[in-house]
Amino acid sequence: MVDEHEQTAAVLDAVDAIADRIDAETDHLTDLDSAVGDADHGANMSRGFAAARDQTEDMADASPADVVKTVGTALISEVGGASGPLYGGSIMKASAALAEGLTEEATIEFAETYLETVQDRGDARPGDKTMVDALVPAVHTYRKSIEEDDLPPLTALSKAVDAAERGVNYTVPLRARKGRASYLGWRSVGHQDPGATSTLFILEELLDVAAEHLDGEVDRDATSPTIPDEDLEE
Template identity: 50%
Template sequence: MDPQVDIALVRSWIRSVAAAVDAHKDQLTEYDSAIGDADHGANLHRGFSAVLDALAAQEPATVGDVLVKTGSTLVSKVGGAAGPLYGSAFRAAGKKLTEPTADTREFGEALAAGLESVRRLGGAAPGDKTMVDAYAPALEAFQRVAAEGGGLAVAARAAADAAEEGVRATVPLQARKGRASYLGERSVGHQDPGATSTALVFGALAEAAEAASGAAGAGEAG
């Protein structure tokens, strides 16, 4: 049985994001040291650690409440561009989800609102060597599966795979936005740290959705 997006699943997603950031913080900083400020991993780790504390103290009534709290905390706790960009994405997504549960299509619409917010704030387009290069293909894959009637777990896994492909595609690109753009041609040959962390976010979503799907299936079998 494919799960709906509910408060428990979204909380699980954010916990998985925090765990992925913790596991990969040094790698993210390594990528950022080549074309940025060398603080992306540390900043996100600090931010999602604060998010976990904030969510532990929260009693959300809707799925959106969890995501808005996540976004607001990231904005207040994360320096550089990552805080405003990730914060605005989670907040915009959360504002679209005003019920205790959401179906796969509704969640896809929320993810789309997140991407729109990122693009509006950062001015980046696909090909600019930013987080958009992972987010845009992930969203496209998610919404394609949802439109075909696929469930959350399948859509989330398709999104995660597409985000990973998007990350790899940033390596030969020349950065056109953000601090990396100051390097010009020297940014070519480096994996974008923002796209890399975005792929971690979608990978964590797939893990949370698949775990919820497996639990639902086990419950039905029992």
């Protein structure tokens, strides 16, 4: 494991990359949210991550967990919609898992605590057409890839991002059962969920930054089966 200073640098790079990506996708997220919600997801997320970048810029000497926690509190303070408590509150709570640094085990615990907090707070389950539809496959794939398939963390993260992408696509035909989109009933069918989409964007940036810092190559393919079919490998 790299030293704490390097870990913090990686986390700060991730905050920067996510803030840039969300800023670039503001209109895209707003368009998705105009179809099923209140058209504020792009602006809210963009403002939130800009604040997170501002509030962490002098934290090069802080621990990675403290940087992540500060990102959470910035999102809670700056995002007016449901994404504030869902993203910010969950990041803040999960940051405690990183207290001993960014070990494999700590990243798994972070991901699982994050997912659990989002589900508790938002009371959403897979199939409700929410960010949970991207998160559940991503978190489960990450854990399984490391613990059962013995894959290196970067490969595991890559597979998790693929799983999140499939989850985002899966939200399109669903009828929303949680969040503002649920007020639309059947009219929510056919639209991609904005929260699942922003979750995927964040995971994609985490993967890019992780690949840079670990000097690794990533090969993404959301159409590849997560569970290898042994019979086909003869």
